[in-house]
Every structure is written in structure tokens, then in C-alpha cells.
Amino acid sequence: MGVDERNRLDVLHALERLVHYALEQGMIDWWDVDYSRNRLLELFSFDEPSAGTVAEEPLSGPQEPLEILIDYGFAIGLIPENTATYRDLLDARIMGLLMPRPSETIAAFRKTQSEQGIAAATNAFYKLSVDSNYIRMDRVRQNIYWNQPTPYGEMEITINLSKPEKNPQEIAMAKLLPPPVYPKCQLCRENVGYAGRLNHPARQNLRVIPLELNGEPWFFQYSPYVYYNEHCIVFHHDHVPMKLTRETFKRLLDFTALFPHYFIGSNADLPIVGGSILTHDHFQGGRHTFPLEKAPIEAAFAHPDFSGVTAGMVKWPMSVLRLQGRDPGVLLEAMDDLYEKWKAYSDPDAAIRAFSEQDGQSVPHNTVTPIVRRSADGGFEADIVLRNNRTDELHPEGIFHPHREMHHIKKENIGLIEVMGLAILPGRLKEELAQIAGILCGDKALYDQIATDPNARLAVHADWVKELVDRFGTSLTRDAAAALLRDEVGRKFSEILGHAGVFKTTEAGRAAFERFVASAGYRKQ
Incomplete structure (x- = not known):
């Protein structure tokens, strides 16, 4: 043969x-x-x-x-080339031939929901998303994960290896392609069944479930990169930009009424403090208990206009007010009122300015990252994370953004997932941390290289590596060095969240936070 x-x-x-x-x-x-x-x-x-x-x-x-x-x-x-991108395009094409039609998936979801409940329906839908290779669990399992003790409880740290990196040739080819017209973005409903191209993933194995939130058409799907258990995306029927309004909070509350076993949250709607996609209104949710949810209340407040709603300052490096109540209608009014008060709030002593002038126009800076979940008693709970996207000469990327001394670990926006205490760090850190561990174990040649060669791969970490060597020496065992670096990276993530916090966790910061809460009409209990 x-x-x-x-x-x-x-x-x-x-x-x-x-x-x-x-x-x-x-x-x-x-x-x-x-x-x-x-x-x-x-x-x-x-x-x-x-x-x-x-x-x-x-x-x-x-x-x-x-x-x-x-x-x-x-x-x-x-496929014309045997690259990861083209292989993924063919992967989805193959699996798409084994998928139920979108209408069949929707009918099966609704049947299971009717007969067994919403949790059983999401279980089956999530299983389909995994079985069809839409969620690449073989890649997700490669992610590096650990829990990090901090003064705010245990945070979760991940080095993300699940998103395949394009090679330089593919990146160059993608730049030559015309701007995408269809689908308009990776969140549009038209992605279902789409064959993909070099600069847009194939989605023949994607299925979505229609929802009604606030009387409007939305869709529910899972993220192909699942940063946590049952990581879902809820997106608007139309390609409309992110904008936080009272209707946003109503949609979040409606979702948790439909999916009581899931949390849901929205990225902020301003650059620097928002997510990576601001052009299509969407939320993220899932079945996971984040460190923020476990964080305790440091001080309790109440508002005379919102009967049955309690407010609490959360012990967290970012500035979070937790609103709790059994009546979603009253909680909605409290959420919206707090948001409107924050949008207009300035406190020069705390570097908070709600607006600035640019080309004769008033530019807003205050917004929030809202997160909603059901509480253990069946009520509703909303964490309102205060955000501000101002910049200055010292911090041109953002005053309340990872500062430059942290950019060797993370320089991207602090979005919804990280606000809640789950770090998503770049995949490059896997190899870089392994090399730094080698220095702590005695690799003098590599240490000398990064100290003298600004183009060396580890040069971005040069100051940090020198600090580590000064503190811990270069005679560690490999295991000790790896454990030490995980601890140091985890601590830095906690500090990064502190940079993003508008009111710092100092005595002065706490006083400034309480000034805002009082200005919003809340009284300490």
C-alpha cells in the first residue's frame, strides 16, 4: 500500500x-x-x-x-498556507458542517429552559460551544493560573496563552486588506456562520441565543477565549456604540432576572477606562465568583430616597460602592442616581475633574464600570466601580490607569474582568518570567545583557530585574525563583488596580471617597 x-x-x-x-x-x-x-x-x-x-x-x-x-x-x-490563522479558518469550516442550524439551537435552548430550567439550558449551550471547538479548550488549558494573596483577599492571576498570535507575515498581509465592511465587528450577529478571512475569525461553529432586555432585542453567546467559567457575551442586535445610561442598568438587572446563576457587567464607555470594543454595545457575564464579590464592606450607608437599598464602600484597591436591595426597580433608580451624581462630580483635592475643555468642547471624564449579580437571599446586588479617564503630562496614558513603571507587566486598559480581580496578562510573560527566573538562579550573562543592551528581549524588565537581584540575590533554586516571581507579579497586579482607583486606599483617599458618597445623598449607618 x-x-x-x-x-x-x-x-x-x-x-x-x-x-x-x-x-x-x-x-x-x-x-x-x-x-x-x-x-x-x-x-x-x-x-x-x-x-x-x-x-x-x-x-x-x-x-x-x-x-x-x-x-x-x-x-x-x-488553505493557502499552513499557519495558525488559516488552520483556524478551516477548523471552524469543518466543525460548522457538524452543527445544528441556528434555529435548532435556539429551539433546543428554549425547550431545555422550559422543562429543566435556565441553568440546565446554559449548561447544554455551553457544552455545545465547547464540543464544537468554538471554545478551544485545548488552548484555554494552556493558560497559566494562580491565586495571589493580597490585602484585599485572594486575586486571580492568569497569563493568557489561549489567543493564537499571528506571525509577522500574517500581520503584514492583514494590514494590506481593506477595512472590514461585513461583519462590521466581531460582535455583530452576522458573524453566525461567517467563513472568516485573514483579519476576521471564522464563525461557522458559533451559535447565539436571542434575548429581550429592557424590551429590546439582544443576543447571548459564549466567549471563544473563556477567561473564566462560562464566560458569556451579551450583545445588542444592532451595531450601536457603547453608552452607559439608565437603560444600561435596566438591561443588566433584566439579565440577572433571566439568568439568576450568572453575574453580568459592562465595561465603561470612555476611552482608557473602557474595554477594547467600544463600537458595539455589549456586556460580559458568566458563572464565576470573582475576588471582588468576596470583598467585604468597610462602611455602610443609606439614602432616604431609596427605601430598602443599602450601600457599602467595598474593601478593594479600586473605588467601589456596592448597592443591595430586593426590589430591582428601586435598585435601578439608586444605580442611575449614583451614576449621574458621579458623572458631574469634581474634587480638585483628589485630582477628580468631571469635565475639561478641548477645542471649545466640554469633554466628560467620569464614568463607571457596573456589575450586577443576584445575592444569596434572592435579592439584587450591584457593584458600581468609579472611573475617570483624565490624563496629564506625568501620566499621558491615564492618571487612573497602569502607570509606566507597571507597563512591563501590563499597559492595557483595566477593563471589567480585571476590575473584578482577575488579571489577564500577556502571553509573552511566560517566557520572560522563565528567563528572569534563570537570572535569579545565577545566569549572569543574561543579567549583563539586559543591563547593557536596550534591544534585549528582557530590557523592558531591566529596572525590575535589578531590584529583584538586589533584594533576593542570584542563588535561588528554580522552584523558589518561579514562586517568587509569581508572588511579585501578583503583587504588581494589586498595585495596578490601585493605580486605576480614583480614591486611593489611604486616609486622605478614604476621606475623599466619603465626601463623594455624602454629596450623593448617602448617610453613614
Whole structure:
């Protein structure tokens, strides 16, 4: 038997295993097997399936047969280059042939919700998102994760390795492409079933569930990168920009009424303190208890106009007011009132200015990051995180943003997920921390290189490495160095959140925070 024939049989075997996997996971029904097999045969230009018996061994995921099929797809020209980006495009194309239609997914979700409850419905929908390889659990499992003790409780630190990096050639090619017109962004509903391109991911294996929030059409899906358990995205039916209003808070409360086992939150709607996508209104939620939720109340307050609502200053490096109440209507009014008061609030002694002038226009600086969840007693709980996006000469990236001495660890915006105490640090840190550990274990040549060569990979960490060597020396064991660096990085994340806090966790900062709370009409209990 020739190599080509052997390869052909291996590919047909992988194809059959993938169809069996889809059947076992409930992605397709028994009556869909022949149809699904034939669609895959057509894609790979086969006239007939494997003639032999395929062992029905269980698969923990689709990756093993997928890799064989994608390799073959490159060999026969289904993708022009064997890069991670093109392989992902073909991956989604293959799995899309094994997916239920969007209407079938929606019907199954609603049937499960009606018969077994909303938690069972999200369980099944999440399972489909994983089984279909839309959520790449093989990559998510590569993320580095640890818990970090801090004065504010244990925070969660991750080094994100799940998002594949494009190679320089792909980046250069993507820059030559015209600006995207369709879909307008990666959150638009038109992504469902989209084949993708070099600068836009394929989404044939994406499914979304329609929702009604505040009487408006929204959609529910899972994030392909799941930074935490059942990380979901809730996005507007239309491509409309992020804007925090009273309606935003109503949508968040409506969502937690529909999904009481999930939290939901919104990024702020201003640059620097907002998320990476401000062009399409959306929220993020999921089934995870974040460090912020566990943080205690330091001082309690009440407002005479909002009966049944309690407010508390949260022990957290950022400035957070927690509103709690059983009546979502009253809580909505309290949330909106606090937001409107904060938008107009200035305190020069605390470097808080609500507005500035630019080209004769008034530019707003105050906004919030709101998070809503159900409380243990069945009521509603809202964490309102105060934000300000002002800049100055000393901090041109943002006064309440990671300061430059932290940029070697993180320089991106502090968004919703990190506000809640889960650090998402760049994948480059995995290798960089390993090299720094080597220095702490005695690699003098590498230490000398970063001290003298500004172009060295670790030069961005030069000041930090010198500080570490001065404090801890260069005779650590590998395990001790790795543990030390995790602790140091975790501490820096806590400090970064402190940079983003508008009222600092000092005596003066606490007094300034209480001045704002009092100005909003709250009285200490």
C-alpha cells in the first residue's frame, strides 16, 4: 500500500471519527449521520467513506481527528498556507458542517429552559460551544493560573496563552486588506456562520441565543477565549456604540432576572477606562465568583430616597460602592442616581475633574464600570466601580490607569474582568518570567545583557530585574525563583488596580471617597 493510499485511509478514518464524535456529543442526531458524513466527504473531495470498520473509541475533544483533516486540507489546497490563522479558518469550516442550524439551537435552548430550567439550558449551550471547538479548550488549558494573596483577599492571576498570535507575515498581509465592511465587528450577529478571512475569525461553529432586555432585542453567546467559567457575551442586535445610561442598568438587572446563576457587567464607555470594543454595545457575564464579590464592606450607608437599598464602600484597591436591595426597580433608580451624581462630580483635592475643555468642547471624564449579580437571599446586588479617564503630562496614558513603571507587566486598559480581580496578562510573560527566573538562579550573562543592551528581549524588565537581584540575590533554586516571581507579579497586579482607583486606599483617599458618597445623598449607618 503506497504512502498516498495510507494517508487517504488515515484521513477517511479521522473523518469518520469526527462524525461519530459529533453524534456522541449530541451535536447531530442519528438521522444526521449520513448527511454530515457526505458534507465532509464533499469538502475533502472524497467520493466515498472509509470501507473499513472505525473503532468507536471515545474522544475527549475533536482536536485529534481535526488536526489530521486540517493537515490534509492544506495538502489539497483548501488553505493557502499552513499557519495558525488559516488552520483556524478551516477548523471552524469543518466543525460548522457538524452543527445544528441556528434555529435548532435556539429551539433546543428554549425547550431545555422550559422543562429543566435556565441553568440546565446554559449548561447544554455551553457544552455545545465547547464540543464544537468554538471554545478551544485545548488552548484555554494552556493558560497559566494562580491565586495571589493580597490585602484585599485572594486575586486571580492568569497569563493568557489561549489567543493564537499571528506571525509577522500574517500581520503584514492583514494590514494590506481593506477595512472590514461585513461583519462590521466581531460582535455583530452576522458573524453566525461567517467563513472568516485573514483579519476576521471564522464563525461557522458559533451559535447565539436571542434575548429581550429592557424590551429590546439582544443576543447571548459564549466567549471563544473563556477567561473564566462560562464566560458569556451579551450583545445588542444592532451595531450601536457603547453608552452607559439608565437603560444600561435596566438591561443588566433584566439579565440577572433571566439568568439568576450568572453575574453580568459592562465595561465603561470612555476611552482608557473602557474595554477594547467600544463600537458595539455589549456586556460580559458568566458563572464565576470573582475576588471582588468576596470583598467585604468597610462602611455602610443609606439614602432616604431609596427605601430598602443599602450601600457599602467595598474593601478593594479600586473605588467601589456596592448597592443591595430586593426590589430591582428601586435598585435601578439608586444605580442611575449614583451614576449621574458621579458623572458631574469634581474634587480638585483628589485630582477628580468631571469635565475639561478641548477645542471649545466640554469633554466628560467620569464614568463607571457596573456589575450586577443576584445575592444569596434572592435579592439584587450591584457593584458600581468609579472611573475617570483624565490624563496629564506625568501620566499621558491615564492618571487612573497602569502607570509606566507597571507597563512591563501590563499597559492595557483595566477593563471589567480585571476590575473584578482577575488579571489577564500577556502571553509573552511566560517566557520572560522563565528567563528572569534563570537570572535569579545565577545566569549572569543574561543579567549583563539586559543591563547593557536596550534591544534585549528582557530590557523592558531591566529596572525590575535589578531590584529583584538586589533584594533576593542570584542563588535561588528554580522552584523558589518561579514562586517568587509569581508572588511579585501578583503583587504588581494589586498595585495596578490601585493605580486605576480614583480614591486611593489611604486616609486622605478614604476621606475623599466619603465626601463623594455624602454629596450623593448617602448617610453613614
